[in-house]
Amino acid sequence: MNTEELKxxxxxxxxxxxxxxxxxxxxxxxxIEFFGEDFKDKDILEVGCHVGHTSRILSYLxxxxxxxxxxxxxxxDRTLWEVNDLVSENDVYKxxxxxxxxxxxxxFENIDYLEMDSYNSxxxxxxxxxxxxVVFIDAIHQYDEVLYDIKNAITLxxxxxxxxxxxxxxxxxxxxxxxxxxIKDGTLEVVKQIGREPGTEVAFNIQTGPVxxxxxxxxxxxxx
Numbered sequence: 001m002n003t004e005e006l007k008x009x010x011x012x013x014x015x016x017x018x019x020x021x022x023x024x025x026x027x028x029x030x031x032i033e034f035f036g037e038d039f040k041d042k043d044i045l046e047v048g049c050h051v052g053h054t055s056r057i058l059s060y061l062x063x064x065x066x067x068x069x070x071x072x073x074x075x076x077d078r079t080l081w082e083v084n085d086l087v088s089e090n091d092v093y094k095x096x097x098x099x100x101x102x103x104x105x106x107x108f109e110n111i112d113y114l115e116m117d118s119y120n121s122x123x124x125x126x127x128x129x130x131x132x133x134v135v136f137i138d139a140i141h142q143y144d145e146v147l148y149d150i151k152n153a154i155t156l157x158x159x160x161x162x163x164x165x166x167x168x169x170x171x172x173x174x175x176x177x178x179x180x181x182x183i184k185d186g187t188l189e190v191v192k193q194i195g196r197e198p199g200t201e202v203a204f205n206i207q208t209g210p211v212x213x214x215x216x217x218x219x220x221x222x223x224x
Contacts (some may be wrong), residue, residue, distance in 0.1 A: 002060065005060070006032060006057070006060055009056050009057065009060075010025055010028060010029070010057075013025065013028070013053050013056070013057075014053070016195075016196065016202050016203065016217070017201055017202065017203060017204060019053075020202075020203050021050050021051075022050065022051075022053045022054065023053070023054050023138075023164050023195065023217070023218070024195050024196050024202070024217055026194075026195050026196055026217070027054075027164070027194055027195030027196070027217055027218050028053075028054060028057045030192070030194035030195060030218075031054075031057060031058070031061065031162070031194065032057065032060075032061065034192055034194070034220055035061045035062070035134075036061070039061055039062050039063075039133065039134065040061070040062065040063060041063050042062055042063060042131075042133040042134065043062060043063055043064040043065075043066065043129075043131045043132045043133060043134075044058055044061075044062040044064070044065055044066070044132065044133070044134040044135070044136060045066045045068065045129055045132045045134070045135045045136065045153075045156070045158075046058060046065060046066065046067045046068060046136045046138070047068050047118055047135065047136065047137050047138060047139045047149055047153075048068065048069060048118075048137070048138040048139030048140075049067035049068060049069045049113075049138075050069065050138075052067065052111075054136070054138075054164075055067045055108075055111055056108070058136070059108045059110050059111050062110070062134070063110065064110050064111075064112065064131075065108075065110060065111045065112070066112050066114055066128070066129060066132065067111055067112065067113050067114065068114040068116060068118055068124075068139075069113070069114070069115065070115070070116070070117050114128075118139060118149070118152075119139075119140065119145060119148065123152065124152050124156075126152075126155065126156065129156055130156070132156050132158055133158060133159045133160070134158060134159060134160045134161070134162065135149075135152075135153035135156065135158045135160075135161050135162070136161075136162040136164070137149045137150070137153065137161060137162065137163050137164070138163070138164040138165065141165055141170075141171035141174055141175050142171065142172075142174050143174040143177055143178045144178075146174060146175055146178035146179065147178050147181070147182075150178070150179075150182055150187070150188075153223075154187070154223055158223060159222065159223060160191070160220055160221065160222055160223070161188065161220075161221045161223065162194075162218065162219070162220050162221075163175060163179055163218055163219045163221070164195075164217070164218050165217070165218070166179060166215060166216060166217065166218050166219050167198060167213050167214050167215025167216045167217060168202055168213055168214070168217060169211060169212070169213065169214050173214065176214075176215060179219060179221070182221075183221070186224060187223070187224060188221040188222070188223060188224065189221060189222045189224050190219055190220075190221055191220050191221065191222050192219070192220040193216040193218075193219060194216065194217065194218040194219065194220060195216060195217025195218040196213050196216070196217040197213070197216060197217075198213055198214060198215050198216060199212055199213065200212065200213055201213075202217065
């Protein structure tokens with residue numbers, strides 16, 4: 001693992017307070033510390049990769065990253081990093097999605113971008129994902145959809161599941177409720193709490209001020 005390269009990537013990446021839809025720098029650092037070199041020969045599926053901030057980190061930790069997302073309007077053929085330069089000059093990013101497939105194809109040979117609706121009637125491409133050992137769940141943050149993602153991840157015989165936005169105070173806390181239900185019934189076991197700690201700032205509301213986490217930003221769970 002190229003630690004200097006990873007440090008550079010982290011330095012280029014916005015934190016969650018700056019960019020609500022991404023994971024925090026602490027979250028990404030915890031992923032690096034947990035998976036390290038031990039999963040370099042294994043594949044990971046990221047369900048809901050957004051614009052690929054976390055995908056970049058995962059590409060250094062795993063042999064193959066399957067980055068699944070529904071992509072909206074594209075920024076032409078500009079890559080994410082080129083768009084980031086535009087965003088630093090004017091706050092237009094949140095009105096658009098980014099052509100992350102172009103970004104991945106140009107920059108990262110071990111990231112396969114799957115542009116698809118993971119909740120449609122066809123379901124996940126299980127044959128393609130048969131070697132996946134870890135599933136990172138960060139798509140629709142509603143109770144039934146999170147349970148659907150967990151069910152599919154278990155069907156893949158994944159060893160670990162990673163959850164983002166577990167303890168964050170939005171989406172009616174559905175991520176936490178769904179994950180807690182699978183911990184309670186013995187399906188999952190928490191092995192590490194990651195990201196921002198309970199009570200720390202995870203966003204800023206112009207009208208009301210800092211938004212604080214209710215619980216840990218994320219969890220790494222082992223499938224029992």
